[in-house]
Amino acid sequence: MKSFTYERPTSPAEAAAAVARNPDAKFIAGGTNLLDLMKLQIETPSHLVDVNGLGLDTVEATQDGGLRIGALVRNTDLAADARVRKDYGVLSRALLAGASGQLRNKATTAGNLLQRTRCPYFYDTAQACNKRQPGSGCSAIDGVSRSLAVIGSSEACIATYPGDMAVAMRVLDATVETVDGKGKGRTIAIADFHRLPGDRPEVDTTLKPGELITAVTLPKPVAGTHIYRKVRDRASYAYALVSVAAILNKDGSGHVAFGGVAPRPWRLEAAEADLPRGAKAVTDKVFAGAKPTQDNAFKLKLAERTLSAALTQARA
Amino acid sequence: MSRRELVAGATAAAAFSAVPLQAQAGNAGTDKPVTAKVSLTVNGQRRELELDTRTSLLDAAREHLQLTGSKKGCDHGQCGACTMIVDGRRINSCLTLAVMHQGSEITTIEGLGQPDNLHPMQAAFIKHDGYQCGYCTPGQICSGVAVLGEIKAGIPSHVTADLNAPMEATVDEIRERMSGNICRCGAYSNIVEAMTEVAGRQA
Ligand SMILES: Cc1cc2nc3c(=O)[nH]c(=O)nc-3n(C[C@H](O)[C@H](O)[C@H](O)COP(=O)(O)OP(=O)(O)OC[C@H]3O[C@@H](n4cnc5c(N)ncnc54)[C@H](O)[C@@H]3O)c2cc1C
C-alpha cells in the first residue's frame, strides 16, 4: 500500500472540499472496498478523507411518504430497519444477499453504491485493463469472462457492476443526493448514476471529483411482493451471476431490474408491461441487443429463469 | 500543494476531543511513512499507539499490541480469520484502519475469555471439536458470539423467511450468518453444534 495522509472532517461540505481540491484524495467510509483495492495498489490515494465523522447515519421519513437514507447508514442497519423490512422488502433482501455479516456491519450505503467491479483482470495488476489503466487494453474480452457483462458493455470494457443493493435501489427508483466541493447540492436519479463504459471505462459513475454522497432517498413504497433472487456459485457469500430485484403483483404485473449482467443495474421500464405474459416476453425485450461472450451466454437463459421463478413466487 | 495545512500528527488530547483527527507528514505522495496517534480500548484496556496510517486494526493488534490471537488469513475480508468485535459489532479487522478507530472499544479472542476463564462459546468449541488446525478459530468464535447477539437483536439474514417475524438460532440461520468465516479443515458441522448449544443455553 502507498502511504497517505489522513483527516477526519466533521461537516459534509468540508469533506467534499477536501477531496475536490486534491486530485489524489479519496473519501473512505467502511473501507471494505477501498482498502482492499489499496492493498493491491489498484487505488493509490495519497490522502484519505474519513467520512465517518459526518453523521449522515440515520434513516428518516420524507414528507412525501418515502425514506431518506443517510450515506453512512451501515448495510446491516438499513436491512434491519423496521420500515425498510416492512415497506421496501426488496432492499432488505438485496442487502442481506450481499457479502457477509462482518462486511455488512462496516459497509455503508454510499460505499456500497460505489463499489468497483470484480472483473478478475481489474484485480490482477499484471494484466491489461482499461478500467484500471486507461488505454492498456481489455484482457477479459478474449479471456475468462464467465462472470462479466452480457449487455451495456463496449469494445473497451465488459465488466459488470457487481453489487446487490443498487439493483434494488434501481427497481425502487431511488435518488442519490450529493454535495460538491463548493457546497452545492444536487440529486441524481439512480438510473443516471452508474455509467456505461463506452470508451471511458475508468469512470464508473456520473459523480464529479470531490462530490460527496450525503443520502439516498426512496419514493413512497410500491405495493406488491418484494423479491430479490440472487443466483451464484454457492449458497452464500458470493457475487451474483444473475440477480432479479422485483416488485410483483399476483397477476404478474409490476417492476423488475437485473443484476450481474451489465455495467449497471439493468432495467427496461418499457418491457414491464409484458410481465403478466411471463418471463420470456420480458427478457426478450430487456436483453435485446445483448452481446454475450461464449463464456457468459448462459446468463441470458438464467435471467429468464430467475425472473420466471420470481413470477411464480409472486403468484403463490 | 493547495491543501490546507494539517497538524503534524494529531495529539492524543486533540483526538479525545471533537477536533478532527488529522495526520500529516512532510512528503505526502512519495512513499514516506505517515504516522498518526490513536487511542483504542482493547479488551478493556486503554492503549495509546502511534502508527503508520496504513496499519490495519488487525496489524495494530498483532504487531503493536502483541495480541496474536486474531489471525491474518487472506487480508482481504474474504476469510473471516481476523474477525474482532468492535463497538459491539463483528467486523473484518483487516479491512479497516487502526487510525479510523479513535476511541473504539475492541474485543479480540484474548478478551472474550482466557484458558482458566473460558467464554461459553470457547468452551463449546472445545467440547464439540469446532476446529482442527485452529487457525480460523479465534475469528469463528468472535463471529459466533456476535451472531447469537445479532439473532437476539432481531437482525434478519438472507435465509430469514419472514423479515417481520422474530428470529431463531436455527441451523440454517447459523450456517448463513457464519458464511463469512471460512474453515479449510471443514469443521463447520461441529461449529454449528457448538453454537447451537450456546444458543440453547442462552434461551
Ligand atoms: C469478500 C467480499 C465479498 C463481497 N460480496 C459482496 C456481494 O455479494 N454483494 C455486494 O453487493 N457487495 C459485496 N461486497 C462489496 C461490499 O458490499 C462493499 O465493499 C461495500 O459495500 C463498500 O462500502 P464501504 O462503505 O466499505 O466503502 P469504502 O470502501 O469505504 O468506499 C468505496 C468507494 O466509495 C467512495 N465513497 C465512500 N463513501 C462515499 C460518499 N459518502 N460519497 C462519495 N464517495 C464515497 C470511496 O471513496 C471509495 O471509492 C463484498 C466485499 C468483500 C470484501
Ligand code: SF4
Ligand atoms: S472487462 Fe473492464 S475491468 Fe475487466 S479487464 Fe476489461 S477493461 Fe478491465
